[in-house]
Amino acid sequence: MWAHTVQSPSMEDSRMATNEEPQPVEPSAYVTRQNQDAVKNLPDAGLAYENAGRYQIAPPDEPFVPSRISKSDSKVWDFTAFDFLEQSLDEVPGSVAPALWRQGQLNSTAGLFQVTDRGNCRVHQIRGYDLANMTVVESGSGLVVIDPLGSYETARAALARYRSVIEQDGPAQPVRAVIHTQSGVDHFGGVRGLFGDALPKDLKVYAPEGFLADALLRQVTEGSHTARLVDYAYGTRLGIAPSQLVDSDLGHTVSVGDATFLAPTDTVGGLLPAATAESKWPSWTGIGWREGLYALEIGGVRIVLQPAGGHASPAEMNLYLPAARTVYLAGPGLLGGPSKARATFLDATLTAFGAAADAGAGAYLAPVWRTPEDAGQEQGTANRITAWLTAHRDAATTAPDAGAAAPLLATPGYADTPTRTVREVWSRLTGTDLGAPRLAVTAKASLLAQGGSAKALEAARGAYGAGNHAEVAALLDPVICAAAIPLAVNSKNEQQARTLQADALRQLAHLTSHGRLRNALLTAAQDVRDPKGVLTRFPRTIADLAAAASPLGF
Numbered sequence: 279m280w281a282h283t284v285q286s287p288s289m290e291d292s293r294m295a296t297n298e299e300p301q302p303v304e305p306s307a308y309v310t311r312q313n314q315d316a317v318k319n320l321p322d323a324g325l326a327y328e329n330a331g332r333y334q335i336a337p338p339d340e341p342f343v344p345s346r347i348s349k350s351d352s353k354v355w356d357f358t359a360f361d362f363l364e365q366s367l368d369e370v371p372g373s374v375a376p377a378l379w380r381q382g383q384l385n386s387t388a389g390l391f392q393v394t395d396r397g398n399c400r401v402h403q404i405r406g407y408d409l410a411n412m413t414v415v416e417s418g419s420g421l422v423v424i425d426p427l428g429s430y431e432t433a434r435a436a437l438a439r440y441r442s443v444i445e446q447d448g449p450a451q452p453v454r455a456v457i458h459t460q461s462g463v464d465h466f467g468g469v470r471g472l473f474g475d476a477l478p479k480d481l482k483v484y485a486p487e488g489f490l491a492d493a494l495l496r497q498v499t500e501g502s503h504t505a506r507l508v509d510y511a512y513g514t515r516l517g518i519a520p521s522q523l524v525d526s527d528l529g530h531t532v533s534v535g536d537a538t539f540l541a542p543t544d545t546v547g548g549l550l551p552a553a554t555a556e557s558k559w560p561s562w563t564g565i566g567w568r569e570g571l572y573a574l575e576i577g578g579v580r581i582v583l584q585p586a587g588g589h590a591s592p593a594e595m596n597l598y599l600p601a602a603r604t605v606y607l608a609g610p611g612l613l614g615g616p617s618k619a620r621a622t623f624l625d626a627t628l629t630a631f632g633a634a635a636d637a638g639a640g641a642y643l644a645p646v647w648r649t650p651e652d653a654g655q656e657q658g659t660a661n662r663i664t665a666w667l668t669a670h671r672d673a674a675t676t677a678p679d680a681g682a683a684a685p686l687l688a689t690p691g692y693a694d695t696p697t698r699t700v701r702e703v704w705s706r707l708t709g710t711d712l713g714a715p716r717l718a719v720t721a722k723a724s725l726l727a728q729g730g731s732a733k734a735l736e737a738a739r740g741a742y743g744a745g746n747h748a749e750v751a752a753l754l755d756p757v758i759c760a761a762a763i764p765l766a767v768n769s770k771n772e773q774q775a776r777t778l779q780a781d782a783l784r785q786l787a788h789l790t791s792h793g794r795l796r797n798a799l800l801t802a803a804q805d806v807r808d809p810k811g812v813l814t815r816f817p818r819t820i821a822d823l824a825a826a827a828s829p830l831g832f
Contacts, residue, residue: 336443
């Protein structure tokens with residue numbers, strides 16, 4: 279099995295020097311029993327496994343993707359690091375929820391895949407080279423690349439793998455156009471890796487209206503904060519092991535190579551250009567006209583674009599490839615959560631494209647296809663594609679379950695604490711309002727009301743013994759926050775509180791089946807133990823993006 283990670287030896291050595299990982303806390307008997315029992319209740323996933331490996335043409339041809347800016351043996355992506363997931367579900371360690379283990383297995387099939395092959399419009403995906411998928415659409419005149427991953431290195435490696443297999447007996451087709459379906463860096467960060475140092479003069483870059491502004495907000499204006507949230511959610515500072523990083527739901531994790539940017543040449547969804555009018559709706563779409571759709575020819579490929587502002591980000595769009603009869607979803611994004619707006623746009627996607635599509639693909643996870651049984655159904659009849667789109671629409675109306683961690687996440691927490699960052703990550707992933715954090719002076723007052731830090735520790739130890747790990751973390755939050763105030767908490771009690779809270783956070787992490795929540799809890803546990811060793815690995819600011827904001831002054 280091919281799998282991946284982003285641990286760079288040089289960066290990892292630096293991390294370990296400043297933020298040394300303690301011995302893993304073993305899952306309690308209760309946690310182990312819960313995870314073992316959960317195996318029996320998992321629904322059948324035979325079709326999901328089938329789709330994950332379906333139409334694979336070639337696996338990765340190298341064991342890892344090297345960094346372009348660090349020393350030669352540095353890795354931004356390692357295809358073998360998650361091989362422990364080959365272990366069957368019956369042998370899942372007690373430190374991992376079986377549902378998460380299974381999701382990790384599904385995300386471990388990497389390489390080049392065919393999505394559709396219809397006439398002169400072939401669609402391929404390179405999966406497992408980054409968190410997201412990179413999609414390549416062939417036309418008679420070249421290639422259109424959709425969502426070129428998050429790093430220069432991974433996009434370069436993905437395109438090289440495509441060329442080494444699909445174009446091995448012929449000339450390399452030029453990339454005529456790039457489409458970014460969303461303003462998250464995992465959709466655009468690898469764009470320069472498609473071209474190296476020589477950008478085509480006639481290259482077209484399509485993106486939804488508001489793309490540049492939203493990307494600037496996320497990666498420049500709020501760059502440090504975004505980096506911290508992604509760092510927690512995707513476990514970029516965790517080790518790769520059953521007791522640590524296992525999976526991140528949408529993929530194993532994010533790459534932390536060189537993130538790049540190219541400003542769009544064409545935007546879709548604003549006042550200009552306007553959406554395609556009904557009187558000008560082309561017959562080649564094969565679908566009926568609907569307000570707000572754009573029927574365009576991009577790089578020789580006929581595409582219908584559906585801007586979906588208010589989806590996971592203000593700048594997003596889904597699309598349909600009529601010649602390939604394939605609908606493509608931008609996906610929820612790095613930190614996207616449920617929302618009514620997102621559900622509304624997915625409903626519009628379902629209505630516009632669901633009945634006509636034979637395949638459904640996207641920026642994340644494996645595609646789906648109509649079954650032979652679907653083939654004879656009339657237009658408008660439910661099929662596997664409409665079921666897939668409906669599931670995405672329904673997921674946009676339902677917040678994920680935090681399980682045993684829910685009581686901890688239901689409160690805003692205290693400022694500048696690792697558990698506050700966990701709460702912020704979960705707030706993004708659930709589309710909920712967290713509220714302002716409590717301050718250190720409030721934490722000190724709370725401790726005084728409890729009788730001091732020693733009393734809080736005593737209560738927390740009792741809760742830990744009873745298996746109430748969320749209560750432990752909540753009880754110790756004010757101790758850890760108030761410790762920032764001189765003389766508010768003595769050093770011995772502070773250290774004991776940090777150790778106990780870290781252990782409780784790990785137990786909660788072992789129980790959760792949500793990969794990004796698990797990663798956040800484990801990262802928080804690491805940072806609680808060693809507050810001086812925090813070093814965010816996800817890029818805070820992308821130089822190309824900052825230059826695009828101020829091309830004369832950067």
